[in-house]
Amino acid sequence: xxxxxxxxxxxxxxxxxxxxxxxxxxxxxxxxxxxxxxxxxxxxxxxxxxxxxxxxxxxxxxxxxxxxxxxxxxxxxxxxxxxxxxxxxxxxxxxxxxxxxxxxxxxxxxxx
Amino acid sequence: xxxxxxxxxxxxxxxxxxxxxxxxxxxxxxxxxxxxxxxxxxxxxxxxxxxxxxxxxxxxxxxxxxxxxxxxxxxxxxxxxxxxxxxxxxxxxxxxxxxxxxxxxxxxxxxxxxxxxxxxxxxxxxxxxxxxxxxxxxxxxxxxxxxxxxxxxxxxxxxxxxxxxxxxxxxxxx
Numbered sequence: 574x575x576x577x578x579x580x581x582x583x584x585x586x587x588x589x590x591x592x593x594x595x596x597x598x599x600x601x602x603x604x605x606x607x608x609x610x611x612x613x614x615x616x617x618x619x620x621x622x623x624x625x626x627x628x629x630x631x632x633x634x635x636x637x638x639x640x641x642x643x644x645x646x647x648x649x650x651x652x653x654x655x656x657x658x659x660x661x662x663x664x665x666x667x668x669x670x671x672x673x674x675x676x677x678x679x680x681x682x683x684x685x
Numbered sequence: 686x687x688x689x690x691x692x693x694x695x696x697x698x699x700x701x702x703x704x705x706x707x708x709x710x711x712x713x714x715x716x717x718x719x720x721x722x723x724x725x726x727x728x729x730x731x732x733x734x735x736x737x738x739x740x741x742x743x744x745x746x747x748x749x750x751x752x753x754x755x756x757x758x759x760x761x762x763x764x765x766x767x768x769x770x771x772x773x774x775x776x777x778x779x780x781x782x783x784x785x786x787x788x789x790x791x792x793x794x795x796x797x798x799x800x801x802x803x804x805x806x807x808x809x810x811x812x813x814x815x816x817x818x819x820x821x822x823x824x825x826x827x828x829x830x831x832x833x834x835x836x837x838x839x840x841x842x843x844x845x846x847x848x849x850x851x852x853x854x855x856x857x858x859x
Contacts, residue, residue: 589743596727638747641726652719656728656740657756660748661764661800663792664740666732671767671790673716 576605583612584633593637597644615640737789749800761800768793 584590598608616636646653659667720738723729729740752760768790
């Protein structure tokens with residue numbers, strides 16, 4: 574319980590960050606005590622990489638998001654690609670059927 | 686009808702129209718498993734309407750901003766491609782499914798159009814051919830909004846008469 578409280582405190586009680594952290598812990602089957610060192614390591618490396626690049630976002634939420642996204646990218650690269658693609662669609666009602674029947678990247682990239 | 690179908694499609698499945706929809710969204714497991722992975726990390730969530738999902742606005746923005754300019758361009762084109770294929774999916778299949786999909790696809794076309802607009806207003810995109818992209822997007826929007834519903838309505842008009850047309854138009858544009 575103390576570890577869980579420490580995680581929530583480190584995440585500055587942000588609902589989105591807590592949601593992502595909880596999902597990450599469940600998906601990776603981690604102990605609470607295993608999560609915090611990972612989070613802190615990622616936070617430090619992210620801030621070292623772009624210390625001012627994300628000033629308009631919560632750095633804690635960005636870290637949890639980044640950890641989740643990297644995990645997805647490692648676990649199932651197609652899922653990361655799908656999420657990126659969906660970020661250019663409307664965010665509220667994305668039909669599964671649309672994704673299934675339309676999901677193809679343009680041949681050779683048509684960014685001419 | 687299967688509860689996994691979007692509400693709009695189920696609403697259109699009026700026995701009087703003789704419409705029956707497919708009962709599965711996914712013919713293969715790959716896309717389904719990719720979505721399950723995304724949901725498991727809580728980067729997207731299922732909607733109350735079965736068969737659709739949503740992305741938190743911040744996640745939605747971050748996923749886009751993590752890409753460099755070239756990748757963003759490719760992703761917009763991929764999204765437009767996806768919408769075009771999604772719109773035209775099952776052109777030989779049931780009217781209700783297609784009309785339901787057409788009406789739900791419009792916000793996504795608008796989002797792609799907005800993304801294109803954002804791209805063109807950013808100096809980093811000067812190497813992208815605006816004419817090509819806008820023409821492409823306009824063509825797909827036209828197809829989704831005008832051509833496709835009209836084609837299916839015309840088909841049904843011929844086979845089912847004016848009553849069906851009025852009912853379908855009402856469902857489509859309310």
